[in-house]
Amino acid sequence: MKKHNFLAFDIGATSGRAVLGMLEGVRFEMREIHRFPNSILELHGKYYWNIFGLYEALKESLALCSRQGIQPDSIGIDTWGVDFGYIAPDGSLLGLPRAYRDPYTEGAPEEFFRIVSREEVYKRTGIQMMDFNSLFQLFRAGQEKFAPLQGAEEILFIPDLLSYLLTGVRVCEYTDASTSQLLNPVTKQFEVSLLEAAGVKPSLLRPLVMPGTVIGTLTGKLAAETGVGPVPVIAVAGHDTASAVVAVPAENPNFAYLSSGTWSLMGIEVEQPIITPASFENNFTNEGGIEGTTRFLKNITGMWLLEQCRKEWEKEGHSYDYSRIVSMAEEASAFGSLVNPDHPRFANPASMVEAIREHCRESGQCCPETHAEYVRCIFGSLAARYKEVLELLKAMAPFPVEKLHVIGGGSKNKLLNQFTANAIGMPVVAGPSEATAIGNCMMQAKAAGLVADRWDMRRLIAQAYKPEVFLPEARQKSSW
DSSP: OOOEEEEEEEEOSSEEEEEEEEEETTEEEEEEEEEEEOOEEEETTEEEEOHHHHHHHHHHHHHHHHHTTOOOSEEEEEBOSSOEEEEOTTSOBOSOOBOTTOGGGTTHHHHHTTTSOHHHHHHHHOOOOOTTSHHHHHHHHHHHTOHHHHHOSEEEEHHHHHHHHHHSOOOEEHHHHTTSSOEETTTTEEOHHHHHHTTOOGGGSOOEEOTTEEEEEOOHHHHHHHSSOSOEEEEOOOBHHHHHHHTOOOSSSOEEEEEOSSEEEEEEEESSOOOSHHHHHTTOEEEEOGGGOEEEEEEEEOTHHHHHHHHHHHHTTOOOOHHHHHHHHHHTTTOOOOOOTTSGGGSSOSOHHHHHHHHHHHTTOOOOOSHHHHHHHHHHHHHHHHHHHHHHHHHHOSSOOOEEEEESGGGGOHHHHHHHHHHHTSOEEEOOTTHHHHHHHHHHHHHTTSOOSHHHHHHHHHHHSOOEEEOOOOOOGGGO
16 A cells, blocks of 8 residues: 655744655654744844745755655645735745734724724624734735835735745635635635725735645756655645644534644634624634634633743743643642733733732732742633633534544643643543644645545544543632
8 A cells, every 4th residue: 555745844933844744544644854943034123034944944854855765745834824925926026024923013903993893804804803914914014115015916825925935836725814804704705895995906815725725846946956856735724723623633523622832722613604793702713724614713822821931930040841840730739829811911021920920919819939839820720711712612602512622732731631621521632732734734635535524534633643531520620
């Protein structure tokens, strides 16, 4: 039986990876080929992505495959959402893409809502309001008279831009485009009226292609230079969370998912978008999934609080690995103070440790004193927040939610998984931790005709990566 090699480029805001997925019959396994940095460049007060550095990293990954005797059957690229590059009429890239962390969009939504109301924007797009959404980036770029926008024939979102550099073919993949706040999730077409209100021409955006579409093959020069030949490039679920949700090893549709890392995303997979007064009030978002589905979800602050505390403790000479962090939380079992991880004071405080103490002090709770108590407070607070968001989801879901699937790096935190199961009162199914790269590979497998649909993929994934199940235990709230 032939072994198929799928090369997944999984690129985040700080680093990227080339991961090889190998499928032989129903046997699937993965290994990392190359890891490379990604960073934001500041130049004259503007912030950019070094897209050419990423292109060089992709080339190096392909060359590594060739040197190791690996022949990819196809390539897929997933990245973060909302950002894009400007393309000139002759196909040239007009400068580096602006990064979503560029403060030029601060205050842009409020200005735009004077033209089109907040309620109307949500009604047409179903997307949560964030300063850096593509809609507001284009709106602000027009106000700036930003030269790349003025000279652009079209824009390409980051995964599409990278595939363009590899193949010379331009597409607009659905799941990544769906994060832009330019797309109507019901019609699955761009909202021309919003583009016009932002002062940009609707022709900037190409027609959509769905995940699983073959974009093209590596250019002849690139195929020869790297040694891998004319490998096909597939439009996978280009948005990283969309790829991750592909890899949820669910048995039926009655599940919620939590993509857990520095930031967490909790949601459900639905056939139709949910755009209601309740979803608007609670700032839930409707983003594209595979096979025409919608990812109805909410952003939650994840391990950010813990990561910032660890940085402070390291400066004091206290360095803890992850296993020690979990042990510390277990040691502080009697500590029961909780904070709201999504409170604005935790967004980027000068001291996360002091911000947590101040929050506890103001709410009349005991303040954590030891590092272990801080860890326990953070883990318990995350479990409590997950419960709150899940209750909102359950109230809006068109089906009964029976279990929560935790995927991504946070799925390896057994203690937090148990806390979460205790808090929500339903099973937590943990894994796989490499969900994004796995989902990327699975969409390539679908394009190759090796799997039929997302349920076929999920059966295969559940077999390859046996999830761990955490059942609720009867505990006091303060003991989560």
